[in-house]
Amino acid sequence: MINPVAGVGGRVGLKGSDGAEVQERAFALGAVARAGERATVALRELRSRRPDAAVLTAAGAMGEDAAREAGLSPMVVYAPGDPTSAADTVAAARLLAPQVELLLFAGGDGTARDVLEAVGATVPVLGVPTGVKMHSAVFAVNPRAAGEVAASSSRLRDAEVVDRVDGSTQLFGYLRVPDIPTRVQQRKTGSSGITPDAVSGIATDLLDLAGPGGPLVLGPGTTTRAIAALWGVDVPVLGVNVLADKRLVAADVSGDELLKLVSADSPAPARIAVTPIGGQGFLLGRGNQQLSPEVLRRVGLDRLHVVATEAKLAALGGRPFLVDTGDPELDHEFPAYLRVVTGHHRTTLYPLERQ
Incomplete structure (x- = not known):
């Protein structure tokens, strides 16, 4: 499941990509959406390790396109709106969660919050890092590592979902993620003692x-x-x-x-x-x-x-x-x-x- 516009604010100097207004400004500044490319890297790694994996996804840029680019034959179970929105993320996650071993999503901290709202701790999840900040502890260290982890089986741990709101970092809850410390990142911690x-x-x-x-x-x-x-x-x-x-x-x-x-x-x-x-x-x-x-x-x-x-x-x-x-x-x-x-x-x- 991909947030197609995740990360578009990064290279153009915006502090995130959440909201239609920010996304429009990012594209006006010359931003290029790369979430699909990074998700494809993860899915290629998954396919190389588990070629028989059954993949369920949302239509078009929300997952299907990247899965087919990676050489997979996905089953499309959700049709998002055009353009896609946070509501599509929530709806797709709720539909997919009861049917999968692992809910793999591509996005940033805002997308992680949407997944948390949709499924809570009911299913293991893992984020492909495609956002701007990604301070939450639910993301693989890079896209290839996401595919590697998705192809493996491991014990789970509770991982923090955090995001910056009104200038401060807030904890929103916990998702269950694979416990592979070298492949799944830690939560960002605040600095202290900077004098x-x-x-x-x-x-x-x-x-x-x-x-x-x-x-x-x-x-x-x-x-x-x-x-x-x-x-x-x-x-x-x-x-x-x-x-x-x-x-x-x-x-x-x-x-x-x-x-x-x-x-x-x-x-x-x-x-x-x-x-x-x-x-x-x-x-x-x-x-x-x-x-x-x-x-x-x-x-x-x-x-x-x-x-x-x-x-x-x-x-x-x-x-x-x-x-x-x-x-x-x-x-x-x-x-x-x-x-x-x-x-x-x-x-x-x-x-x-x-x-």
């Missing part, structure tokens, strides 16, 4: 790395926002922002805007600083889709810097960093260990799991 003292050394080292005049792209997060604040710059906590010489060049940029900015002539090459999502460890692919594969390749992975306080790394409990750029080849180009700036002249090597 000027905690990030002052990181800010100093970032300035040294960027050099005079060089564009410095700051990914979203409380850590990067605190770094900008030390330089006297106020940036949105959820946006991707570009600075140079402690000055704001552009705030809350889209992927296309960012691609132009990092290719512009400057005294020094552009650099990118990102911080892992608390509790999850994601560096890319969750809430920062503006840092597209095209942007990352243009800047170069050698000029991508990971910043985090030592407390934030400790809170991961040894779980590795994760990336889900949407380009599997690029994901595999990342090194197995990344250097993390944790303070002034203080770095540590931290593992990254390449899926």
Whole structure:
């Protein structure tokens, strides 16, 4: 079951994709719907592992198209409206739940909330990550992993469904998901202890790395926002922002805007600083889709810097960093260990799991 418009707000710099008005704005800004493509990746993996699997789905872009593209012969049991809506998600989920071993859905946190409303804990579910934020603990770490998990049998666990509402993250309930920690992501946890003292050394080292005049792209997060604040710059906590010489060049940029900015002539090459999502460890692919594969390749992975306080790394409990750029080849180009700036002249090597 696919939310066809999930994630359309990501690369164009919107904070989500929920609601017809947001979706219309996203498409007006040049957004491309990719939920179906990512769902197809999951279904191909499922087919490779369980070629005899019986797949029930909704018609057209809500599941049938992706299933057929993956080489499956789905049974269509629900016909959605045109365009599809959250009501279709709820109706399809209620119809499918009594008939399946696992309800596989493609979307983001908003879609997870719709599935929760429809079926609660009555059937095992798993999300194919196709949204913008995906802070809930019901998603596979990437689409291929979703297909891998869907093809297996495992014990279940209760997983949180969370979403941002009116600027704050709220818990809406729990869904039952396969308990495979290396393939199913954790819930995002809030940051604590981000003080000027905690990030002052990181800010100093970032300035040294960027050099005079060089564009410095700051990914979203409380850590990067605190770094900008030390330089006297106020940036949105959820946006991707570009600075140079402690000055704001552009705030809350889209992927296309960012691609132009990092290719512009400057005294020094552009650099990118990102911080892992608390509790999850994601560096890319969750809430920062503006840092597209095209942007990352243009800047170069050698000029991508990971910043985090030592407390934030400790809170991961040894779980590795994760990336889900949407380009599997690029994901595999990342090194197995990344250097993390944790303070002034203080770095540590931290593992990254390449899926």
